[in-house]
Amino acid sequence: MEYFGLDYLFVSHQRLFWVYLLSAAIIAILYVIFAHSVREEYAKRTIWLHSSALMDYKYFFVVSFIKVAVILPLILSSKDVALYVTLLLQESFGFIAPLALSKESVVLLYTLTLFVVGDFTRYWLHRAMHSVPLLWRFHKVHHSAVVLNPLTFYRVHPVENILFGLRYALSVGVVTGVFLYLFGAKIGLVQIVGANVFVFVFGILGANLRHSHIPLRYGDFLEKIFISPYQHQLHHTVQHSGKNFGGALAIWDALFQTLHREKAASNLEYGLGKATPYVSVLEMLYKPFIQK
């Protein structure tokens, strides 16, 4: 499969894993069948072939080159961070025999900690991308999309890619390093078809609908715990772009007073609220460096 280059769709920890796309499609179809307004939205509005969507596709292609050629070699490895943290702890507090907690408990705890810490750091970096003017220049590329589709997820400036890569390396590295120090080789992940169980559940529950026009809500109570696709769609509106920074969990938004929930509507206006500052992929790449 690797030779045909489609393995990206078959790797369970990728957002575009076919199971997640399929589940998103099923949810979307059911939604369209039962929600008249959404059916109308998709009928009257050009979404898949909108110039913004076409830009997403082109950008996805170009940024793939940049990631492989430039970003990946630059990004710090979480493996190196983990080893550094473990050795630092051993150096500071001495080697300890792995704590007497069953492997099953360690694996569960590690899986949960990775997910929670990862989501927490994602919240804060995402919030910083909005609140720090220099970072907003780059994050604006993502918010310049006026229609949403699963590939909008990848409409991210390479500078932001690097920052999120560092965030990932540091959060996974530190958590793993601490667990390695405390539990040695007992470490492991609870996985479903090879993915962190929480990532899988997040994927199945419509992660790909975050960037879509399907206003899927989880209900008032659950939306205080998990960010629904609709909450993320609200974040893509000008009015609420300062709200709902969460990745999978809404608890950070609730805790730090950036949570926003409202009744589902299918006619949200996405983008920056003015004409898009980018008319080409090239502009999306260089303009953030020169334009405030």
Added chain:
Amino acid sequence: MRKVYITLLLFASFWLQGCGGENSYDGANGLLSSGGTDVSEPLAAIYTLIQEDANATLLLAQEVEALVDDVNASLSDFEALRSKTQELILAYKKVEALYVAEKLESSMTDIPVFVEAFSAGDFDRKEPILNELATILAPTNVTPIESALYKNAYKSITGLVYALYEDQNSSAEIFAKVDTRRVDAMRIMIENITAQLEIIVDFYATDSSFLDDASASVTILLNQLAISSNRLKEWRVGDPGGLTQKYLGNSDAQRFEYWASRSSLQAIESIIVAHKEVMQSGLETIANEGGATSEAEAIESKIEELQLLCDSFTSSVESNVDDAKVTQLYNGAYQLQVSYTALINALNFQQDIIEADGD
């Protein structure tokens, strides 16, 4: 035409994304828990090694047992017992280094302490035991020897070594002290050691849990090797060399594990050999399967260096406690332990995924 162009563009993009393996939402992999890596064959080879080490040690214990009855017949018989006991100790060091039984079955936890009291690595605890043994073995002591040796520690290798060497005494000196009481004591000691080794051998022969759950077994084995290398560094080299936090700048050769028999260096080398054999028998393959080839190579290279270092001693380590080579041994053992940590870390990240997307 436009749609064809878009389709081709998307196809090419997927290809590129697949090449990089980036963009995941999350996903450090667990220790050999994904990717369907089959390590049952190398694990079986490792288990065979563990079983063989235990069997060989039991055989040596039985040979020692057979020699005890004639120990007071002649000086050469006494020396033969000393020599066989040395072999037993060195063989047991391998069993101890790879002792995974306690993590497979909790009732096996205390066995190493019953075989060798120094397994706890606490010299402060060892010293009173040796003093008590001196009293127990004294010809003037009228307490029946079976009752006097009531503690497991008295009946362990620690006790047997004391009965055979006391304070680095020569064969002739100790042989002159060998009376019926001491012979009986040595018999009780070796019978206890044999009985404990039989428990270990029986366990490894009958328990298949090591082979049933590969992921758990790799975990147990790697943790055990990291612990073993740390004990090598701390207890066996650092404490006597005055290199640990506890004894910093205060070296004392008597803290060496086999100070009395002057065989601490051989014991250290035996542990290193056990590490080498476990790497060669299957752990190297497991590491390679898990994408940790360089980490495995680092361990093997460190083992090689440590072996060479041991071989470079021209006399016993007990008479060279302040030699720079002891510090080198300490540092080498530390690097070995770090290398195991690196291997555990590398196996945890079979695929070092990078999540580089915003949201």
